[in-house]
Amino acid sequence: MEQPVLKVESLTKIFTRKGRPDMKAVDHISFELMPGECLGLIGESGSGKTTAVNMITRLLDPTEGRILLDGDDITGISGRELRKVYAKMQMVFQTPAESFDPRRTLGDGIGESLRNNGWGRARTKMEVAELLERCGLSADFASRYPHQVSGGQCQRAAIARALAIKPKLLICDEATSALDVTIQKEIIALLNDLRWKLGGNLSILFICHDIALVQQFCDRVLVMYRGKIVEQGRPDDVIRNPQNDYTKRLIESIL
Amino acid sequence: MSEATVRIQKIRKDTVKTRLILFGTLAFLLLIGSVFSEHLTPCDPYLQDLTNAKAAPSAAHIFGTDRYGRDMLSRVIVGSRASIYSTLLLVAVITVVGTGIGVFCGWHGKWIDTVLMRISDMFLAFPGLVFALAVAGVLGGGLQNAIIALAAISWPKYARIARSQTLSQKETPYLKAARLSGSGTWKIIFKHILPNIMGPILVTSMLDIGTMMMELAGLSFLGLGAKPPIAEWGSMMSDTRSLITTVPWVTFAPGLAIFVSVMIFNLLGDTIRDYADPKNRGR
Ligand SMILES: Nc1ncnc2c1ncn2[C@@H]1O[C@H](COP(=O)(O)OP(=O)(O)OP(=O)(O)O)[C@@H](O)[C@H]1O
Ligand SMILES: [Mg+2]
Numbered sequence: 001m002e003q004p005v006l007k008v009e010s011l012t013k014i015f016t017r018k019g020r021p022d023m024k025a026v027d028h029i030s031f032e033l034m035p036g037e038c039l040g041l042i043g044e045s046g047s048g049k050t051t052a053v054n055m056i057t058r059l060l061d062p063t064e065g066r067i068l069l070d071g072d073d074i075t076g077i078s079g080r081e082l083r084k085v086y087a088k089m090q091m092v093f094q095t096p097a098e099s100f101d102p103r104r105t106l107g108d109g110i111g112e113s114l115r116n117n118g119w120g121r122a123r124t125k126m127e128v129a130e131l132l133e134r135c136g137l138s139a140d141f142a143s144r145y146p147h148q149v150s151g152g153q154c155q156r157a158a159i160a161r162a163l164a165i166k167p168k169l170l171i172c173d174e175a176t177s178a179l180d181v182t183i184q185k186e187i188i189a190l191l192n193d194l195r196w197k198l199g200g201n202l203s204i205l206f207i208c209h210d211i212a213l214v215q216q217f218c219d220r221v222l223v224m225y226r227g228k229i230v231e232q233g234r235p236d237d238v239i240r241n242p243q244n245d246y247t248k249r250l251i252e253s254i255l
Numbered sequence: 256m257s258e259a260t261v262r263i264q265k266i267r268k269d270t271v272k273t274r275l276i277l278f279g280t281l282a283f284l285l286l287i288g289s290v291f292s293e294h295l296t297p298c299d300p301y302l303q304d305l306t307n308a309k310a311a312p313s314a315a316h317i318f319g320t321d322r323y324g325r326d327m328l329s330r331v332i333v334g335s336r337a338s339i340y341s342t343l344l345l346v347a348v349i350t351v352v353g354t355g356i357g358v359f360c361g362w363h364g365k366w367i368d369t370v371l372m373r374i375s376d377m378f379l380a381f382p383g384l385v386f387a388l389a390v391a392g393v394l395g396g397g398l399q400n401a402i403i404a405l406a407a408i409s410w411p412k413y414a415r416i417a418r419s420q421t422l423s424q425k426e427t428p429y430l431k432a433a434r435l436s437g438s439g440t441w442k443i444i445f446k447h448i449l450p451n452i453m454g455p456i457l458v459t460s461m462l463d464i465g466t467m468m469m470e471l472a473g474l475s476f477l478g479l480g481a482k483p484p485i486a487e488w489g490s491m492m493s494d495t496r497s498l499i500t501t502v503p504w505v506t507f508a509p510g511l512a513i514f515v516s517v518m519i520f521n522l523l524g525d526t527i528r529d530y531a532d533p534k535n536r537g538r
Contacts, residue, residue, distance in 0.1 A: 059431050083437040091435055099428040103450045109429075113436035161432070 003071050004032040005169050005203045006056070006089075011065035013051050025051040027227035028065070033169070036200035040214035040235065041207045042250070043224030049207045050094060052224075053171050056205075057091050058082055069169070087117060090162035091171040096155040100146040106157045107142025113165040131160040135190060152183040159190065171205045176213070188217055211250060215239060223247050271529045278523040285516055286343075289335040296329035300486055309502045318508035321495060327508040334486035334509060337398060339516065342468040345402045345409075350460040352406070353413025358444060358452075360414065361421025372418070375411035383408050384470060391479035398487065401480040405470055409463070416459060420452035454531050462524035465517040472513050488513045 013026040026048040033039050043049055054060040056067055058074065066075050074085050090113075093099035100109045110131060111124040119127070129139035135156040146154060155175060162170055172191070176184040195202055208214050214221050215235040223231040223238065225246040231238060242248045288295060298316075304324035312319045318327035356375075360368040378386070390404035424430055424447070433443050474480040475489030482490070488509040495505040 054431075057435060059434065080439075083439065086435050086437045093428045093432060095428050099432045101429045101433070101447050101451070104446075109432070109436075112433065112438060116437040116439075116442070161436070165437075 002034060004068075005035050005037075005070060006033040006205070007066075007068040007071075008032075008056065009066040009068070011052065011055055011067065012063045013048070013055060013060065014063045024227050026055065026062075029224070029227075029229045030065075031222055031229065031232070033203050033205060035168075035203055036195075037220065038195065038204040038206055038218045040218035040221035041205060041224060042209065042211055042214055042221060044246075044250070045209075047224045048227040049224055050173055053091065053173055053205065053207065057089060057171065058085070083116070086113070087165050088167055089169045089171070090165065090167040091173060092155075092158050092162045092175045094173040094177070096158040096175075097146055097151060099158055100154065102146055105143050105145055106149065106154075110142070110157060110161040110164055113161070117165065127164070128160075131164055132157070135160040135163075136186065152179050152187075155179060155183075155187060156190070159187070163194070166201075168201065169203050169205065171207070173207045174209065175206075177209060184213075188213065192217070211235075211239065223250070271526060274522070274526045275530055278519060278526050281519045282523050285335070285339065285519060288332070289339040292332050292336045296326075296332050298326035298329045300325060300329035300333040301484060302326075309498070309505070311502075312504055319502065319504040321505045322498065322502075327505055330486045330491060331488070331508050331512045334488050334491060334512065335516075337481050337485060337487040338468060338472065338489070338513070341398055341402055342464060342471055345405055345467050345471065346460050346464050348402070348406050349409045349463075350413055350456065353410035354417040354449075354452075354456055356410065357414035357417025357419075358421045358448060361418040361425065362440070362444065362448070368418075371414070375414050378408055378411045379415075381408065384473065387470065387474060388477065388479065391474055396479050396482055398475070398481045398485070401471060401474040404474070404479075405467060409467070413456060413459065416456055417452060420455065421448055424448050424451055458524070458528045458531050461527045462521070464524065465521035468517050468520065469513065 009030050010028040011026060011030070012024070012028050015023040015025055017023075029052060031039070041049055041052075051060065055062045055065075058067075058077075062075065066073055068074070069085060069089060072085075074082070077085065100106060107125070107128050111119075111128045114124045114127060115121075125142070128142050132139055132141050137153060137156050137160070141149065141153065141157065149157065159172075159175065175191075176187050179187065191204070195204065206214070206218055218235055221232065221235045221238055222229050223244065223246070225244070230244040231242065231247050238247065239251055242251055302325060304320070306324065307320055308322050308324040310316055310320040310324070316326050316328065318331065320326055321330070356371060360371050386408050387401075387404040390407055391401050394400035394403060430443065430447055433447050438446070471480060472487075472489030472492070475487050476493040478490075478493060480489055481487030491509040492506050492513075495502075495509075499506045
């Protein structure tokens with residue numbers, strides 16, 4: 001039996017704020033992601049998708065639950081240990097343009113993880129150029145600043161950054177939502193290409209609003225509603241035979 | 256945007272640039288002058304000539320001489336070293352220390368942030384110069400102690416700015432991305448946070464140069480700063496204040512020097528603030 005790349009056990013986040021009722025943004029979600037698999041995560045705006053992946057990447061501390069990466073519990077680790085984990089797990093942020101430091105070049109951002117893992121300047125530069133080209137940008141984008149590129153180009157650079165360290169797990173938080181349909185298609189083609197090349201070495205957690213896109217791209221899908229996973233299964237099955245009220249409405253709304 | 260507003264913006268941008276060049280050059284000349292002040296004096300600023308004491312301004316002594324017959328112009332020029340140097344040192348110290356504390360508090364949070372911010376509140380609650388007087392009084396006179404006293408009351412402003420800026424930086428996606436790239440705390444602070452928060456902090460310190468120069472001169476005037484015979488503008492004014500009705504030029508010369516330099520640094524600070532304002536940038 002193969003070990004899952006990512007295993008999440010009853011992960012929960014409760015936001016507490018003074019003078020307001022507690023807010024259960026993520027409510028006891030559990031799932032597994034197998035090597036080479038692409039898992040879709042859909043749900044309406046505010047259903048807790050970003051909160052969930054921020055906990056998985058340990059940018060946010062969970063209220064409850066466990067996160068296992070490659071069988072290792074990463075829930076409580078910090079500092080150097082956590083930094084080591086980031087060589088296995090990367091994320092493409094929901095807002096690509098803001099995920100690059102406005103005062104540093106895209107090349108700096110893309111090469112940062114390599115530099116942090118002991119790569120030399122020259123070698124990093126070559127690798128960054130190659131990454132950019134693999135993501136459909138020319139090598140001279142490395143010397144541009146975030147405000148000098150378009151949204152789609154920035155998104156590609158963000159994907160290049162996430163891939164730089166060759167992670168086992170790639171999390172895409174609405175990597176395509178901010179883009180128009182044609183660019184969206186190109187990005188999906190790029191991700192598909194990567195999956196095909198890397199095979200079992202790359203697993204993807206793909207967050208998306210668009211159920212049609214999930215159907216094309218993912219092996220399995222989770223549906224989140226108000227912080228809970230209300231449904232899961234193969235995309236075709238879920239679409240053809242939705243069990244949950246929310247899922248039914250979601251599918252009706254786009255058909 | 257209409258053509259007219261575009262044009263007005265362009266004109267404003269141009270004037271800001273001109274002002275920046277003008278005041279930048281003046282401030283730079285002032286600095287160079289203070290560095291080489293010993294070589295620029297027409298007479299020996301410490302040479303006493305009692306036969307020629309309290310002489311009115313003349314071709315030989317443009318600002319006249321003081322009660323010991325020392326040339327006022329030379330003393331004002333040499334005094335720039337103490338005044339400008341110690342002001343810049345003071346501003347540099349409070350900028351670095353205040354920013355350091357602010358970034359640390361903003362980044363670390365928790366109880367240590369609360370403690371340090373309460374302390375800074377305490378300092379902010381006191382009327383500045385009164386507190387500096389007390390500190391300088393306790394430490395005793397001397398330029399060094401005056402700097403310490405003013406630094407003690409001035410760092411909280413910088414800590415406040417740096418802290419709030421750091422807090423807002425902490426929430427940005429690019430900082431999260433940097434963490435995900437495996438950058439440690441130091442790397443994140445020096446490569447990402449500091450470059451992004453330096454703008455408003457530098458503007459504040461530029462604006463503070465004039466204020467600090469005045470407060471330092473004020474402390475010296477009250478006898479809590481530079482000690483005679485060191486030429487320092489504030490203490491020079493204080494030395495000669497009893498003569499103001501009979502030989503006004505001896506007070507006038509250092510006063511004018513303070514006025515002009517404070518003015519230059521304040522205008523430079525103002526201009527830099529305007530320049531840093533994104534509304535004046537053709538983005
Ligand atoms: N730091 C926070 N403090 C309090 N509440 C928060 C915080 N972050 C998120 N929330 C709340 O948690 C809920 C889930 O937000 P989240 O960003 O995870 O949604 P999402 O599924 O990613 O939505 P979208 O599709 O719009 O990106 C929202 O109701 C949001 O208001
Ligand atoms: Mg989101």
